[in-house]
Amino acid sequence: MRSPFAYTPRSGPLQAASPGAAVAYLGALVAVAFLYSNPIVLAATGLAAVLAGRLAGAGAAVRGALWMGLTLALLIVAVNAFVVGRGDTVLVRWGDLPWLSDIVTAEAIAAGAVLGLRAAVVMVVFAVYSACVDPDRVLRALRPLAGRSALTATLVSRLVPVAAADAARLRDAARLRGPAAAPVGKAPLARRLLAGSLDRAVDVAATLELRGYSLEAPRRSPGATFSGSRRTKRRFTRGVRGRRSRYDRRFYAIGLAVLAVAIAGKALGADGFSEYPATQIGADGSTLVVAAMVALSGLAPLRRRPRRARSAPASSRTASNSLPAGGGI
């Protein structure tokens, strides 16, 4: 079974966008999560990530990331509560314990919750990235900049699903062993998987050799090529599959806007939050404006319905986005 975080080609705007545009948009959300500690803004960022994932069709990835993120958040809350002994509101006092604080405070729990929320938000954003951004296009963009790193990344990105499939098969074979056959523990299974993965790596590397990966990386940008005379050398022509998406501008603009609003808000004091000695959460106008703007940015992957032509007659308007009668395009 495929991992919900694996990239699945879909026709949504986020998937169609170039890797740069998608990274600009999702990166802006990650930047907000690291810039801000205010839980209202963090929650809004999380909401934006969830919305973006759902609208991009990556609901399963979002659910998986939320599950893992909230589990991690609970762990962070527990660790922070037991280790940090600061804060005015003491909930439990249990005396001296090695490595642990002698008190549990409401402020430590709140601070842990904010850290956990940030971790969960970042995980959701990465889950959306993983499920919606084509790794081949990312690697293609990276290849002229860092050929060897891109080769390693290609090998790893291919070997991960192959190793996962091998592991599933080995587990099945272990279950199918007769009761009198020597039992297979985790260590022999892991050893066998490792040995198999090395063989697989050799096969994948051989395929890369055959595809010409060992040749010098193309000097030109792989997404574009020069055309025309010397004077027009900076004009590009693009291939059908490599061309820029019509959604690129939207994601660049929204990513930039989110970043600008976040920085301006930070400068204007929208990140009002203090953990100790007493928890204080700023909820003034600037905080709410930043939170609202960031949350709304989650609608970026929304697909716009095509507008009807104003001047065309009614009969042709209704048929403007239909296929021709014969089905040809």
Added chain:
Amino acid sequence: MPDLVTPTHTTPALALTGVTYAYPTASGAALHDVSLNLACGEFALLAGRSASGKSTLLRAACGLVPHFHGGEIEGRIEVAGIDAIAAGPGELAAVVGYVAQDPETQVVSTTVSAEIELPLEMRGDPPASRARAVEEVALALAIPHLLDRAVDTLSGGELQRVALAAALVTRPRLVLLDEPTSQLDPVAGDELIWLLRRLNEEWGVTILLAEHRLERCLAAADRVITMSPGSVAFDGNPRDFLTWAQDSDTALETPAARLFSLVGIEPLPVGVRAARHTLAAPSSVERGGTDPLRTIFPFSSSGSRRQQPHVPPKKAREEGVRPPSPTALEVRDLWIELARDDTYRDVLRGIDLSVEGGERVALMGRNGAGKSTLLRTAAGLLNPVRGKLEAQHGIALLTQNPSDYLVRERVGDELAGEEGLAVLRVVGLEQAVDADPRDLSGGERQRLALAIALAGRMNGDALPGLVALDEPTRGMDRARKDDLVGLISDLAERGAGLLVATHDVEFAAAFAERVVLLGDGVVIADGPAREILSGGWYFATEVARVLDRPGVITPEQGAGALRQWSSEQR
């Protein structure tokens, strides 16, 4: 006036001169003094038993040997005029495409379009020309609908086509294929072979194809090169190859050629069409006295089929030689649902099936029909969403890759104690207790894996009720298949029901007494092997397609029928 034939077309697509090669840790040479020339536009078939050097020859032709695998090499290899020993596989990629046996390790990208585009990108082709080449090769291979799919959602057959597309997209002059049909059902396998023939005829691509199932591709080939451990044993046209195989290595004979050999008809046929033509020709009349196909084996067999009463499988079994046996597997209204991408689909839809102890059943059908799913469910690896499945006396399942069962470095450590030794005796491996499983041959590894699955499920010498094998003949030559048929017969005689999922119709004809044909999750045919394997176009043996006679599926049966006709004529 300049010569219209460009120098590139007079240069051989592949030329080997005195090539001797040994892998780094091997004690002997994998290739020994191999010399051959492959002209542009030839379609050559590379035949030979397992471990005869076919794959090594292909790797040498694409530069993986010695550049990737290391080892010592002597002699000269030229691919389209390029010195393959001096140049690496990357440089050869412009003129040669290579498709290996296992498609899963031949894809390196996430999506199909990126995978096909990669070689062009590496070559530095501009995007517009890459887009056009991808589109055209996808159209040629009938896979445009796959272009936007993720590679890890494709079936084996689809992956094989994608790997072929990635090999063809640079329009290489030479394409090397290592058993490309081993994972394909008969329909997809035939389609692939004829697609290669079309590429060869229309694009002038030179093809060198290594295959074990020669009956599938001999008719498409112009030339056969036969390897016999490490060297070229035969090099000539398909008809001469059959004569050579008849005298020198009968394991390489095709079923139709074997039928003709048994009866003494010449020339040996390279395919079904040639066989039917020979049997119907006047020369055949002279030898046999009259036209056999027009008398006993009419071309239009609908009349003769109507004369054969349809025997339901249950009744056929009751009329068989075996006394009633306990039921090994009972399946009633079985539904299995599996996830694919974000959706769930019913892979098995209301299957009813019963297998008796001692019965040998072949489970056949297209890729994705649900064969493996049925076996995995029977073994308890999948849970049905509806229906009942009972294997009262236990089940031992051997999955497609026997190496998955081998995790230790000594056979005796996999199967310890008296019970282990007993099961090793059943599969004939009691002498190999101290061997490393990796040193065993492919067939021995398969037997060991089967022994591991059987261990502890035997009651004394009694086997589990059902022994199931999933695609056990992948990459096997005929000699190893014959060994496997012997093992299956032995297990059935000991009382186990045998349920074997296979795409290999000739193998099914050799071992099975009953065939269950699955189509898109439902049983579409269930009956005696002789009836099922002689009653169709794709799921029919070569002999059945030649003679088109109900119940005649193996060369021996065909020869018997022809001899009977001959004696009746006298």
